[in-house]
Amino acid sequence: MLVTLEGLDGSGKTTVWEALHDAYPDAVFTREPTSDSWYGEAVNRAIDDDDADPLATLFLFTADHADHLSRVVRPALADGDLVVSDRYSDSRYAYQAAALRDSDLRRPMEYIMGIHAAFTRPPDKTIYLDVDPETAAARSGSTNKFEQAAYLADVRANYERLIDAEPERFVRVDATQSPEAVLDAVEAALEEILAER
Numbered sequence: 001m002l003v004t005l006e007g008l009d010g011s012g013k014t015t016v017w018e019a020l021h022d023a024y025p026d027a028v029f030t031r032e033p034t035s036d037s038w039y040g041e042a043v044n045r046a047i048d049d050d051d052a053d054p055l056a057t058l059f060l061f062t063a064d065h066a067d068h069l070s071r072v073v074r075p076a077l078a079d080g081d082l083v084v085s086d087r088y089s090d091s092r093y094a095y096q097a098a099a100l101r102d103s104d105l106r107r108p109m110e111y112i113m114g115i116h117a118a119f120t121r122p123p124d125k126t127i128y129l130d131v132d133p134e135t136a137a138a139r140s141g142s143t144n145k146f147e148q149a150a151y152l153a154d155v156r157a158n159y160e161r162l163i164d165a166e167p168e169r170f171v172r173v174d175a176t177q178s179p180e181a182v183l184d185a186v187e188a189a190l191e192e193i194l195a196e197r
């Protein structure tokens with residue numbers, strides 16, 4: 001089963017993801033962008049380059065996803081493992097659709113989803129850590145072009161579109177709560193997800 005954690009920068013995904021390692025020692029914990037491949041390194045260069053072309057950046061993230069799928073996600077799922085990914089395809093649909101909002105693409109989110117449809121493995125469930133853009137930007141430190149409140153407001157609107165389209169896949173958690181309360185809510189959601197399996 002593939003469970004993904006999604007949300008704005010600073011929503012607390014990585015804090016939760018790290019804490020879950022103890023509760024689920026047999027699960028495979030992974031993330032996008034990947035941190036152990038040259039595709040992930042290329043993505044991180046694009047994140048840190050304010051002049052990086054947004055369409056080129058989309059394809060770098062998508063290349064990293066393809067590698068992540070074939071090298072980590074599909075083999076783990078084939079072994080019957082629980083896979084927990086800190087960010088996954090929804091991050092592309094939300095972030096790159098926002099970055100390409102003023103591009104020549106008429107419907108950026110649909111375009112990005114179309115690219116993925118042919119090869120991706122959609123998540124079974126997605127836990128969405130919901131936080132307002134101002135809190136997200138403040139927590140993340142606004143250190144790169146993605147961590148700005150105005151941009152994150154567009155990203156959040158895109159996540160809401162994704163949730164509206166597939167309400168049964170998403171579990172929303174209020175990420176403005178304390179880290180302990182957020183972790184409790186995520187663990188409860190994950191228990192319910194696994195019980196339903």
Ligand SMILES: Nc1ncnc2c1ncn2[C@@H]1O[C@H](COP(=O)(O)OP(=O)(O)OP(=O)(O)O)[C@@H](O)[C@H]1O
Pocket residue numbers: 007008009010011012013014015016139140175176177178179180182
């Ligand atoms: N519930 C919370 N309340 C207050 N601060 C939090 C909470 N969760 C995480 N933080 C703090 O916010 C910062 C960002 O947290 P974290 O790295 O887990 O977020 P993230 O969603 O993974 O961000 P990014 O996507 O940018 O990597 C950290 O300093 C963390 O300690």
Ligand SMILES: Cc1cn([C@H]2C[C@H](O)[C@@H](COP(=O)(O)O)O2)c(=O)[nH]c1=O
Pocket residue numbers: 009032033047061087088089091092093095096146147
């Ligand atoms: C996977 C993915 C990520 N991003 C953005 C979101 C963040 O600002 C950075 C790095 O992610 P991290 O969780 O802070 O390490 O990249 C994106 O725009 N599109 C994606 O597909």
